[in-house]
Structures are given as C-alpha cells and as structure tokens.
Amino acid sequence: MSGPAIILVRPQLSENIGTAARAMLNCGLSDMRIVAPREGWLSEKAIAAASGADRVLLAAKVFESTKDAVADLNRVWATTGRDRYMTKPVDTPREAAAHMRAADAEGLKFGVLFGPERTGLENDDVAVADTVLTVPLNPDYCSLNLAQAVLLISYEWHQCEAAETLPAMTKGSEGPASKEKLIFFFEHLERELDSCGFLRVPDKRPVMVRNIRNMFQRANLTGQEIQTLHGIVHELVTYRHKKGEKG
C-alpha cells in the first residue's frame, strides 16, 4: 500500500491510537508511526478500538523523537488547529491530498504529523514539516479528536484520484532530499552557530533555530544542494579558524 505515513506524536490515550488505525485502514493506509508513546500503549483498549485493524497497530513503528520518525521522508505535513506564526505554506486536507498524489507519482516518501490530544504539536515538531495542514471547520467550534483528524486526512488521500493530481515537479529535477539529510545539515549549521556565539542568548535560541530551519525548509532543497550548503558552512568555519590562527 502507498500513501502517507501517519505519525502520532506523543499520543496520550491508547484508545485513540486504535481508532486512528481503524480510520487509516478504512482508507487503505498502513504506515503508522508513533513518537514517544506512553508505556503500555499497545493495550487491549487500543486493540478493541482498532476494530479489526489491529494489523496496522501491530506493524506500527515506534520512535524516540519526531526527527527520527520523519528521517526517511521527503515531504512532511504538520496538522495544526491554530496559527503558529511560522512562514510556511498551508494546505487544506484536499490540497494536501493532491500534493501527496503528485509526490507519490514522483516516487517520494511523505507523511503527516499529528500532535498530542490536548496540546497539539509543539512548535519544534511543526518546524520539521514543509507544510501546515489545517482542516477548515466551523469557526465557532473546532474540536476534532485525534482519530477524526486522521480520518479526514486519510479520507482525502483515498478520494483523490490519480487523475486529479497536481502537475509533478519539472522533470530532470532531483526532487527534495530526505528529511534525514536536511536535519543533518540543520544540526551541522546550529553546532557552528552555537560555537561562534550567534545563538548565545538562551531565551532567544529556540525561536531563532526554528526561523532558520523554516527558511531552509521552504526551499525544497535537493540532496546536492544540501551538500553545497554543508560545504559553505564548513568553508566559512574553516576560514574563520584560519583567520583566528593567523590574526
């Protein structure tokens, strides 16, 4: 089965994990990933709630961090109910489904992040994503539970015919790099920014890091471009050190 990975970040109730599995399988999805679940999440309650979709639960992969869970993906959406004041494109579920079909046609891997029931995704989780995904609902009452949100996004993927997909990226393009490569670059860059003192104010550091990550995120970097950026950072640092040695 193809389709998006459904990534549940720190889910609180094992019942919701089961109902999410049920929603996924109804729409032909099976790649469930869970970040830092509570101990004993694969409970009888979860299996009962899955209502026959327990094969999705049993095959779910567990990760320690959001970063690990998206490492092999090329495109990531983050579901949010409220505005995060990050400069990122926003898709409705239907728009996201069309983009996912296009990504699928290009052979890319992609997934959708869902936050914990009460609080939603943290800003650092959202920063890992390329695009924010928001369901347009009644402005006077928006209160989807976790499995309902999973259902709507899975449903739109399933309804979106290959014929309805958006035009794929220009041929010949290498396509966006895996998130692993991108995050590896972020970490390289931030290590250097820490050591040079650019990120020295602890209160401001998280926001600065997110803003920097978001900028690069939006660029849809290819693997080759990321290599180039590594080179640039490396060269700048080496130059500084050499200059320091000399000066």
Added chain:
Amino acid sequence: MSGPAIILVRPQLSENIGTAARAMLNCGLSDMRIVAPREGWLSEKAIAAASGADRVLLAAKVFESTKDAVADLNRVWATTGRDRYMTKPVDTPREAAAHMRAADAEGLKFGVLFGPERTGLENDDVAVADTVLTVPLNPDYCSLNLAQAVLLISYEWHQCEAAETLPAMTKGSEGPASKEKLIFFFEHLERELDSCGFLRVPDKRPVMVRNIRNMFQRANLTGQEIQTLHGIVHELVTYRHKKGEKG
C-alpha cells in the same frame, strides 16, 4: 444554520450520539434527529463525548419512526455500506454534498439517515430515501463507526462551496414534495393494494412494498403529481367497487 438534518436511526450507544454531535458542530450542522433511541440516551457519557457540542444534543428531536423523522424533508439520503439491491441512485459523500447545496439553493429541506451501529439501516428505512449514500473506502476493510460516518458526510457538506453546486432544477418547477405527502400516498396505495389482494402473500409483501415505493421515490414527484396519483388510485378503487356493485 442550514445544511442536512442528521438522522440517527435506533442508535445503540449514547456515546456515539455524543461523538456524532461533536462531528456535526465541527462542520456547522445542528439539526440532529434521533429515531427510537434507547431510554436514557441523553446520558453523562453522551454529553462528555459531545465535548462542548452538547447544545446539539440538547436540541435534538426524538421521533418514534423513520417516517416521522423525515416527514418535513424534501430529499433524503440513506447511508449504507453494502448493496441493498434496490434501484436507487447512489451518491458518494462529495456528490451528495453538491446535490445538497443545489437543494439548499432551491429552499428545499433535506437530511441523511444513519443506521444502528451493528446492523445498519433496515431496508424499510432505505426505501424512504431518494438516494443511497456510500463512502468509497478500502474494499478489503470498510468499518466506519457511526460518528466517523457522520463526520465524513458533514465534512463534505461543509467543504462544498456554493460555487461548486450542481445546476438547480429547471425554474418554474414546483420541486419535490415533502416526504410526508409521499408517504401518505404510499400508505393510501398500499391500503388499497392490501384490500384488493395484490399484496396477499405475506412472505412477499415487504419486498413488493419496497419495490413499489422505490419506483415512485425515483420519480421526484411534486405535490401536484402526488395529488394526481391519489386521484388515480381513488378512481380505480371506486370504479372497482361500482363494478362490483353492478356485476
């Protein structure tokens, strides 16, 4: 608020009624109708499951029969997961939403029937509807719960822009009659068919009644046309009686 009435027929679990209310209000719907619920359905569990949408629960109207619940509606959809072997048009949720927007633009009233959790709608409930509504899902695993089904149909109504609606019926047309008028005619007809012996085989009666109802249902009869049919049945019977008296 406009939009379809959501009609839960003999729901089994009060929690599902609450979650259905939550799904409705998320999509701006508030006309909930419940046919023959269990005693004590408006329980604490239902209110907790509604998660702030209890105003929908508290305003829900309760009816003894499906017939009563649809009496004031002009168009009815029946959600089914399996084929009922009735000759009725079938809509996906998206198609139904477009038709509902068109009906709304004409000032018609409409609603969607949802069956009990385990068994779904009975054939006699489906026979009251103009159109069958089926969600296209994974053919190897279709298992939506009641509130999930309500969510998908409510969501498609909410997503369907007025601009996307299908062309309305020809102007000048009176539009389809209320279900009350149609059912009143069905009952008149069936009374006469019983008394003349047409429906005399008890085993076959239910299927025959449904087939007859479905035929008329598909005709989208106006109030004037139903009056004409009443007249036809009345005249045929009176002729038979007169003939009997004479012969």
